[in-house]
Amino acid sequence: MVSLINTVDTGHEDMIHNAVLDYYGLHLATCSSDGSVKVFDVKNGNQILIADLKGHQGPVWQVAWAHPKFGNLLASCSYDRKVIVWKEGAANEWTKFYEYNNHDSSVNSVAFAPAEYGLILACGSSDGSISILTCNIEYGVWDSKKISNAHTIGCNAISWCSSTVPEPAFDQRSSTRNTAVKRLASAGCDNCVKIWREDADRWVEENRLEGHSDWVRDVAWAPSIGLARSQIASASQDRHVIIWNSTDFTTWSSTILHTFDDVVWSVSWSMTGNILAVTGGDNKVTLWKENNENQWMCINDDAAATNAQTNEQRTL
Amino acid sequence: MQEDQPAIFAVVDPLCSRYANTLTGQFVSGSKIALSAFRPITSNTRDAPTESAGKDDVLIHMLQPEFVFDDPILRSLVAEANSTFVALQELKKRGSKAEYMKISRTYRSIIRACLEKLQDAIASAEEAEDADAQAKYQQYISIFYSIECVWHLSEILFLDPTPSNAVVPQLLDWIRFHFPASERMATDLLLLGREASDNDDYWPALKGLILQGQVDVARALLHLHPQAETPHFKLTDQILKTMPTYSMHGATSIQKFRSLWQYWLTDTERKISANILAIEPNLEELIQLVTGDTQMWNTQIQETEYWYEFFPGYLFYTNNACKHFELGNAANTWLSRWARLKGHNSNELQMKQLDRVILSLMENDMHQVIHAIQLMADNQWFVTHLTDLLYNAGQLQIAGENQVNECIKLRDSLLYDFGSSLMTRNSLWQLGMDYLDHCGQEGQAALALLLTKIPFRTEKQALKIICIAQKKGFFEAEQDICKIQSKKSLDEQRYGNALEWAIRSKDTLYVTTIADFLLNHYSKTGDMLCPDVIANIGAKMFISPRLVFLVKYFDFYQFYRKRDFLPAAELLVNLLESKITPEYFWPSLLIDSIPLLESKDPKILSKETCAILQHLETELVPLIDKKKKRLEKYPDEPINILKDYRIENIEEIINLLRLACARNLSRAIIIENTVMG
Structure with a gap:
C-alpha cells in the first residue's frame, strides 16, 4: 500500500535531525549535526540542492517553514543556542533575516504559529524556557517574549494549536479568527506536557498534562479540521504515546495509545489529522488511525529498517 | 487483493542500523512520510561528530501511499465515477429504486469499460514486450474484476430486491455474467444449426448451461440435435419444459410452488430410476443434474475452481424459492460441501479475499464486507462508492443492522479519506472536492485547508482556485x-x-x-x-x-508631466491639506511645489501659498529636528527616510521653499489685488 517515491541523498556530513517540506510540498529543508541547513527542490521526484545555509556553530536540531504569504522563510535552531530565520530574496538567494541569541542553552525546537496570527515563531530550549518571537512585517522588526522556566531541566518540543476553530455558518466572513486565543503545547524533561495561552501580552500556563513517567520527547497538536475538539499526541521515554482530548481547553482526558517495546521519540500528524505516525527506539515507524468508535488502531507497521545488520543489532 | 495483515515496508539504509542508530519517520506534507536514520540526543550525548560522520550517505526516504489513479486508464475511471457520484448526491436520498439501480449500473459499466481498456493495454504491452506494464495491468484487472463481481452481487442483494424476496433468478444472472463460457459456446453452436451436435463443444455446452440453470437455452440446443424427435430427446425436453419455476413476483404461493415442484421431482426421479434414459447417458446426466442428484453434483463440484461457481445453479434446482435471509445458511452448507470435495479441511480452508467477500455478502454481514473491501488495493475507490450508494439508497442502515448515526459516520469518514487523498494529488484535486463537499463540516474544513495547499504555478491556476474558494x-x-x-x-x-x-x-x-x-x-x-x-x-x-495618497499623488504627477499646471497645483494643495501624507514623503511633496511656486504667472493663490509655507514650518521643519535629535542620540542609526532624489541636503530644500513661497506670494498678491480691483 505504501511505496517509496524517492530517496534524497542530502549530502550532509553527519546525521540529520529534521526534514520538512514547505507549504506546497515543493521544497525540502533538512538540518544536520554538521551544522548546516540545506534546501532542496523536490518537484517531480527529482532533488536539486538549491541552498546550503551555514550560520550555526553546532548541530542543528530542527527547521520550520513559514507560511508562503510571508515569503520563503525558514527557521532553524541549534545546539549553539541560536535561532536563525533565513529568507529567500530573489530565487534561490538565501540570506539571514534574523538571528535570536537569547537562550542560555541548546534550542531544541522551533515552530511557526498558524499564519492567521501573523509571523510568529516559538522556540523551546534546554534552558527550560520558551521564546515567542513576533515579526512586525511592515518594518521587518522582531519582538520577543519569553516564558522562563517553562519546564525544569529543559523543553524538548513545541507545537501550536491550529487557529481554525469551527465557526457557525452565518459567521463565515467575520474576522473572529484573528482575535482567537493563541495556544501552544510544549513537552519537557519534567515529564509534563504544558499548554500555554496568550493572555493580553503575557503567556500563561493554562494546563499541565501529567501522565508520563519519563521525559516527554515530542508533542504534536492535531490539525483541527472542522472539529470542535482539540487533540494532542505526546511521546515519551516511558514507552507511551498519550492522546489528549479536550473540548473546552480546561479539562483534558488522556488515552494511552499504546505501550511500545522501546522509548518513543516522535509523533506527527498527517495533514488532515486522520493518521498519526509514531517513531520509537524499536526501529519502527507505526501509523495509527482512530476508528469511528474512537479506538486507535495500528494501520500498518509502515517501515522497519530491515537488513542483515539491523537484525544483528536488534538481537543484541 | 491484499491479505488481511499489516503491510510492512522496508527500506535499505545502512546508516539506520549502524552504531545503534534507529529509524525515524514523520509526516511532511499531505500523506508523505520522510524516513531517515535517527540518533536520540540524551543528556550524555557528546557534542562531537558521530562515528559515521562523513562516511555514510545521509539519506531521506520519501514514502507515500501507493496511488493507482496516476495511470491514465484508472484516472478516467475516477473521473467518470466522480460524475456519477455527483449525480447520486443530487438525488438527496429521495430517489426511487429505479434511479438507484441506474446509478449502480452506471458505476458497473464504468468498471466494465475500464476492464476492457485494461485488456487492450495488456495486449499492447505484450506487443511492446513490456513485462512491467503487463504485470501492472494484470494486477489492475484482478482488482477491478473483483470489484465488478462484488458490486454486481451487492446490487442484486441490496438494491434490487424482488417483491417476493427470492434471489435465485438474479443469482443466476450474476453467475452467468461472470462465468460466460457456456453461454458463449451455446451462442456459437446455435449459429451452426443442425450441425451443432457434431461439434465437440455440444455436450459440454449443454451441461454448462444446465449447471447455470439456463434451461431454455439448453432446450433450444437440444432441439438442434438430429435425434430431437426421438422419444428420449422428447422426454428430456418434456421434463425440462414442465419444470415449475418460482415467480419472482410471488404470483404463486410458496406452498403451492413447493407441492408442484415435489410432484414434478418425484415423477422425474421415478423416470430416471426406471432407466428410461439409460440408453442416452448424456441426457441422463442432464436430468440427474436437474433433479439435484447428489452424486452427479459432487462430480461436477470437483471440476470447479471457485466455490460459488455452481452454487446458484444448485440452488435453482434444489431451493428455487430461496429467500435472501436463507441465502447465508445455504451458502455455508454449499461451501463446506465444496471444501470437503475439493479435499480441503474446512478448518484450514484458505479462501481468497474475493471468495470471502462473496460469502459475507450472502451472509448479509455488511460489516465484514466493508471491512474486507477496504483492503483492496484501489485506494478505497470501491468501498467509498459502494458504501455511499448503499447509504443513499437507504440500504446500509438495514443491511448493517446499524444505528443510522454510525452509518453516516462510516460513510462520511470514507468520503473524507477518499476526497482528501485525491485532493493531495496534483491533477485530481478537483474531483476530490466533490467528495469532501458531501461529508459534513469536517469535509468543508478539510476542503478549505487543502484548497490553499494546491501548488499553482501560473496566475490562471491561482485565479481558478480563487474562483472556487469564492x-x-x-x-x-x-x-x-x-x-x-x-x-x-x-x-x-x-x-x-x-x-x-x-x-x-x-x-x-x-x-x-x-x-x-x-x-x-x-x-x-x-x-x-x-x-x-x-x-x-x-x-x-x-x-x-x-x-x-499614492493614487492621488500619481494623478498630480500625470497632470504635471502633461504640463497641466493648474489642476496639478490644485491637487498638490489638496494633498498637502489631506493629512494622509506619510512622514517620509513630505520632502518630495514640498519639492514638487517649488516649480509651481516659481512659475512666472502664479499657479497657486496667495492663500494656498501661505498654507504651503505653514506645512513647511509645522510638518517638515519639526520632522527634521526630530530626526536630528535622534541622530545625536543614536549616531550609528542610518537615517535615510528623509531623502529626495532631487536634492541631497534637506536644509537647502527648506531655504529654497521659503524663497519660492515668498516670491510666489508677492506675485500672487499683486495679481489677486489687481483682479479684485
Missing part, C-alpha cells in the same frame, strides 16, 4: 492565496502585480506596505513603478489611506 465562501482561503501571490510577485519585483494581488486580498496592512514601497522608491529615484496599475485602481484605493 463560490464556496472560503473567504480566508481566498485571502491567503492572494497574499501568497502578492508576496511572490513582490519578490520577483513585479510590483504592479504585487499591488493588484494585495488589493484583492483586502488586507489593509499589506496594501499599505506595498504602497509605501512604491512611494519610497519614487522619492529616492524619481521613478514611478507600475504606472498602468496605479492609474487603474479607481475606487478600490479606499482600502488603505496610503493607497489613496
Whole structure:
C-alpha cells in the first residue's frame, strides 16, 4: 500500500535531525549535526540542492517553514543556542533575516504559529524556557517574549494549536479568527506536557498534562479540521504515546495509545489529522488511525529498517 | 487483493542500523512520510561528530501511499465515477429504486469499460514486450474484476430486491455474467444449426448451461440435435419444459410452488430410476443434474475452481424459492460441501479475499464486507462508492443492522479519506472536492485547508482556485492565496502585480506596505513603478489611506508631466491639506511645489501659498529636528527616510521653499489685488 517515491541523498556530513517540506510540498529543508541547513527542490521526484545555509556553530536540531504569504522563510535552531530565520530574496538567494541569541542553552525546537496570527515563531530550549518571537512585517522588526522556566531541566518540543476553530455558518466572513486565543503545547524533561495561552501580552500556563513517567520527547497538536475538539499526541521515554482530548481547553482526558517495546521519540500528524505516525527506539515507524468508535488502531507497521545488520543489532 | 495483515515496508539504509542508530519517520506534507536514520540526543550525548560522520550517505526516504489513479486508464475511471457520484448526491436520498439501480449500473459499466481498456493495454504491452506494464495491468484487472463481481452481487442483494424476496433468478444472472463460457459456446453452436451436435463443444455446452440453470437455452440446443424427435430427446425436453419455476413476483404461493415442484421431482426421479434414459447417458446426466442428484453434483463440484461457481445453479434446482435471509445458511452448507470435495479441511480452508467477500455478502454481514473491501488495493475507490450508494439508497442502515448515526459516520469518514487523498494529488484535486463537499463540516474544513495547499504555478491556476474558494465562501482561503501571490510577485519585483494581488486580498496592512514601497522608491529615484496599475485602481484605493495618497499623488504627477499646471497645483494643495501624507514623503511633496511656486504667472493663490509655507514650518521643519535629535542620540542609526532624489541636503530644500513661497506670494498678491480691483 505504501511505496517509496524517492530517496534524497542530502549530502550532509553527519546525521540529520529534521526534514520538512514547505507549504506546497515543493521544497525540502533538512538540518544536520554538521551544522548546516540545506534546501532542496523536490518537484517531480527529482532533488536539486538549491541552498546550503551555514550560520550555526553546532548541530542543528530542527527547521520550520513559514507560511508562503510571508515569503520563503525558514527557521532553524541549534545546539549553539541560536535561532536563525533565513529568507529567500530573489530565487534561490538565501540570506539571514534574523538571528535570536537569547537562550542560555541548546534550542531544541522551533515552530511557526498558524499564519492567521501573523509571523510568529516559538522556540523551546534546554534552558527550560520558551521564546515567542513576533515579526512586525511592515518594518521587518522582531519582538520577543519569553516564558522562563517553562519546564525544569529543559523543553524538548513545541507545537501550536491550529487557529481554525469551527465557526457557525452565518459567521463565515467575520474576522473572529484573528482575535482567537493563541495556544501552544510544549513537552519537557519534567515529564509534563504544558499548554500555554496568550493572555493580553503575557503567556500563561493554562494546563499541565501529567501522565508520563519519563521525559516527554515530542508533542504534536492535531490539525483541527472542522472539529470542535482539540487533540494532542505526546511521546515519551516511558514507552507511551498519550492522546489528549479536550473540548473546552480546561479539562483534558488522556488515552494511552499504546505501550511500545522501546522509548518513543516522535509523533506527527498527517495533514488532515486522520493518521498519526509514531517513531520509537524499536526501529519502527507505526501509523495509527482512530476508528469511528474512537479506538486507535495500528494501520500498518509502515517501515522497519530491515537488513542483515539491523537484525544483528536488534538481537543484541 | 491484499491479505488481511499489516503491510510492512522496508527500506535499505545502512546508516539506520549502524552504531545503534534507529529509524525515524514523520509526516511532511499531505500523506508523505520522510524516513531517515535517527540518533536520540540524551543528556550524555557528546557534542562531537558521530562515528559515521562523513562516511555514510545521509539519506531521506520519501514514502507515500501507493496511488493507482496516476495511470491514465484508472484516472478516467475516477473521473467518470466522480460524475456519477455527483449525480447520486443530487438525488438527496429521495430517489426511487429505479434511479438507484441506474446509478449502480452506471458505476458497473464504468468498471466494465475500464476492464476492457485494461485488456487492450495488456495486449499492447505484450506487443511492446513490456513485462512491467503487463504485470501492472494484470494486477489492475484482478482488482477491478473483483470489484465488478462484488458490486454486481451487492446490487442484486441490496438494491434490487424482488417483491417476493427470492434471489435465485438474479443469482443466476450474476453467475452467468461472470462465468460466460457456456453461454458463449451455446451462442456459437446455435449459429451452426443442425450441425451443432457434431461439434465437440455440444455436450459440454449443454451441461454448462444446465449447471447455470439456463434451461431454455439448453432446450433450444437440444432441439438442434438430429435425434430431437426421438422419444428420449422428447422426454428430456418434456421434463425440462414442465419444470415449475418460482415467480419472482410471488404470483404463486410458496406452498403451492413447493407441492408442484415435489410432484414434478418425484415423477422425474421415478423416470430416471426406471432407466428410461439409460440408453442416452448424456441426457441422463442432464436430468440427474436437474433433479439435484447428489452424486452427479459432487462430480461436477470437483471440476470447479471457485466455490460459488455452481452454487446458484444448485440452488435453482434444489431451493428455487430461496429467500435472501436463507441465502447465508445455504451458502455455508454449499461451501463446506465444496471444501470437503475439493479435499480441503474446512478448518484450514484458505479462501481468497474475493471468495470471502462473496460469502459475507450472502451472509448479509455488511460489516465484514466493508471491512474486507477496504483492503483492496484501489485506494478505497470501491468501498467509498459502494458504501455511499448503499447509504443513499437507504440500504446500509438495514443491511448493517446499524444505528443510522454510525452509518453516516462510516460513510462520511470514507468520503473524507477518499476526497482528501485525491485532493493531495496534483491533477485530481478537483474531483476530490466533490467528495469532501458531501461529508459534513469536517469535509468543508478539510476542503478549505487543502484548497490553499494546491501548488499553482501560473496566475490562471491561482485565479481558478480563487474562483472556487469564492463560490464556496472560503473567504480566508481566498485571502491567503492572494497574499501568497502578492508576496511572490513582490519578490520577483513585479510590483504592479504585487499591488493588484494585495488589493484583492483586502488586507489593509499589506496594501499599505506595498504602497509605501512604491512611494519610497519614487522619492529616492524619481521613478514611478507600475504606472498602468496605479492609474487603474479607481475606487478600490479606499482600502488603505496610503493607497489613496499614492493614487492621488500619481494623478498630480500625470497632470504635471502633461504640463497641466493648474489642476496639478490644485491637487498638490489638496494633498498637502489631506493629512494622509506619510512622514517620509513630505520632502518630495514640498519639492514638487517649488516649480509651481516659481512659475512666472502664479499657479497657486496667495492663500494656498501661505498654507504651503505653514506645512513647511509645522510638518517638515519639526520632522527634521526630530530626526536630528535622534541622530545625536543614536549616531550609528542610518537615517535615510528623509531623502529626495532631487536634492541631497534637506536644509537647502527648506531655504529654497521659503524663497519660492515668498516670491510666489508677492506675485500672487499683486495679481489677486489687481483682479479684485
